[in-house]
Amino acid sequence: MSRALKAHLLLVLVTFIWGSTFVLIKGAVQHDVSPLVFNLVRMTLATVALALIFHSDIRAIRGPSFRAGALVGTWMWLGYEFQTTGIRHTTASKSAFITGLSVVLVPLFLSIFWKRRVNPWSVTGVVCAFAGMFLLTVPAGKSVIGNWTSVNIGDVLTFACAISFAFQIIFLGRATERHAVGQIAFLQIAIAAAWMAISIPFARETAHLHLSKIVIWAITITGLFGTAAAFSIQAWAQQFTSPTHTALIFSLEPVFAWITSYVVLGERLGLRGGLGAVMILAGVLISELLGAASTSREAERKSSVRQVV
Numbered sequence: 001m002s003r004a005l006k007a008h009l010l011l012v013l014v015t016f017i018w019g020s021t022f023v024l025i026k027g028a029v030q031h032d033v034s035p036l037v038f039n040l041v042r043m044t045l046a047t048v049a050l051a052l053i054f055h056s057d058i059r060a061i062r063g064p065s066f067r068a069g070a071l072v073g074t075w076m077w078l079g080y081e082f083q084t085t086g087i088r089h090t091t092a093s094k095s096a097f098i099t100g101l102s103v104v105l106v107p108l109f110l111s112i113f114w115k116r117r118v119n120p121w122s123v124t125g126v127v128c129a130f131a132g133m134f135l136l137t138v139p140a141g142k143s144v145i146g147n148w149t150s151v152n153i154g155d156v157l158t159f160a161c162a163i164s165f166a167f168q169i170i171f172l173g174r175a176t177e178r179h180a181v182g183q184i185a186f187l188q189i190a191i192a193a194a195w196m197a198i199s200i201p202f203a204r205e206t207a208h209l210h211l212s213k214i215v216i217w218a219i220t221i222t223g224l225f226g227t228a229a230a231f232s233i234q235a236w237a238q239q240f241t242s243p244t245h246t247a248l249i250f251s252l253e254p255v256f257a258w259i260t261s262y263v264v265l266g267e268r269l270g271l272r273g274g275l276g277a278v279m280i281l282a283g284v285l286i287s288e289l290l291g292a293a294s295t296s297r298e299a300e301r302k303s304s305v306r307q308v309v
Helices: 003-031 035-053 063-086 092-099 102-114 120-137 153-178 181-202 213-237 243-250 253-265 270-308
Strands: none
Touching: 003 035, 003 092, 003 213, 003 243, 003 253, 035 063, 035 181, 035 213, 063 092, 063 153, 063 181, 092 120, 092 153, 092 253, 092 270, 102 120, 102 153, 102 270, 120 153, 120 270, 153 181, 181 213, 243 270, 253 270
């Protein structure tokens, strides 16, 4: 088996793990553990695992790398807190598709806050994804715009999660350009865990933990496989796959969540919600594949012009 094929298969496996964790987390936080406690335990476990994997890089952490990792970790903390709290009030499949909006929010935020040029395909992807989110989250009503008063609080919190993860993606990309991947990988998880520990006493939830079978499985899979192992596999696999192929594989995450939530929990999105989910997925693919390809061609054109000049 070639390294490229092995890399593709491993990325599909990682994506399946990420997708299936929505069902696990939904089951765990429903009764046996509060969301913030669950996040703290799984992130602490992931921090220990990453410390063992990247111990040599961690010893070389200095002020600039720490600050960069802390910024990424803060956005990751916000993302997971919003997501895990929100999933208690919405379905696992809806949580996955709304979280996936973070991908199309990245070029939008780069344009707004960093004045980056956005190509037409990325704009199309954003519009398509937001139209899908409207169908997925706003129930049908007597008016054309739907019944806004029945919007689920869990969907709102999950959208806040998507916004947080979009900024996490942006600052992660900037941090890994300047610092060792191992340092940023460890710091973002460790800082997120630290914020989770600090925030629990101030949260408006009753902190509790009952180590039931589903909680143990959820913590183990999300902490070790979904975070520590997945990040390490991704770092290795992306050496042998193109960014386009990686984006295409990662777009399967909400699809896997949709499938597992249907099989395990019997969740159904309905015609309106299903159409919204498909439009979100289409928006992600348009933004990531066609948008990225257009940006790459534009960069190559400018480079060739500079060389001629």
